[in-house]
Amino acid sequence: AQSVTQPDIHITVSEGASLxxxxxxxxxxxxxxxxxxxSPGQGLQLLLKYFSGDTLVQGIKGFEAEFKRSQSSFxxxxxxxxxxxxxEYFCAVGTSYGQNFVFGPGTRLxxxx
Amino acid sequence: DVKVTQSSRYLxxxxxxxxxxxxxxxxxxxxxxxxxxxxxxGLRLIYFSYDVKMKxxxxxxxxxxxSREKKERxxxxxxxxxxNQTSMYLCASSSRILHTGELFFGEGSRLTVL
Numbered sequence: 001a002q003s004v005t006q007p008d009i010h011i012t013v014s015e016g017a018s019l020x021x022x023x024x025x026x027x028x029x030x031x032x033x034x035x036x037x038x039s040p041g042q043g044l045q046l047l048l049k050y051f052s053g054d055t056l057v058q059g060i061k062g063f064e065a066e067f068k069r070s071q072s073s074f075x076x077x078x079x080x081x082x083x084x085x086x087x088e089y090f091c092a093v094g095t096s097y098g099q100n101f102v103f104g105p106g107t108r109l110x111x112x113x
Numbered sequence: 114d115v116k117v118t119q120s121s122r123y124l125x126x127x128x129x130x131x132x133x134x135x136x137x138x139x140x141x142x143x144x145x146x147x148x149x150x151x152x153x154x155g156l157r158l159i160y161f162s163y164d165v166k167m168k169x170x171x172x173x174x175x176x177x178x179x180s181r182e183k184k185e186r187x188x189x190x191x192x193x194x195x196x197n198q199t200s201m202y203l204c205a206s207s208s209r210i211l212h213t214g215e216l217f218f219g220e221g222s223r224l225t226v227l
Binding site: 036 | 215
């Protein structure tokens, strides 16, 4: 069965600093990987996804993620964090037919002015 | 703009009441899901449906039922609400077309059971 871990429960960064959120997965086949963001009291919004091809994927809001098969990782990065990026971030793995999603526990990001 | 719409953002119910949470998607998606989100527990799958009139239990189906009579609509039912069902409920949908299958989420329904 697939699983997703996000080692950091809470991260605090200063505005303008770079950001990396970690995600490790366990999956027997080719993983379909996603990062979602959730603002307080809202639903989840897709930031980016990886299905195949280039292992560095670009997403919305200036985020990118790199798939590393050898490390079973799909870390999310942003070169310069904005105060509006404060939110909860979820990594997820799914299958090719839009089913069997497994979510990580989430990482809460706080941004200092 | 594609959308998943949940009928109620906030509900307050009393113990023992029957609760309906409605979800509608306009993307012609085959797959629909109900999740529950609680602090420290992440997203937990309650039920999902791959087609009309189809339903499958997720990880925490106890105390819940679902209905999918039309492709675009997936309802979550709490037959007799209890205080431990106070939570944020998220509906989502996805396409079964190969290589397109990310989840699209609604805004969530925050249910308080008194």
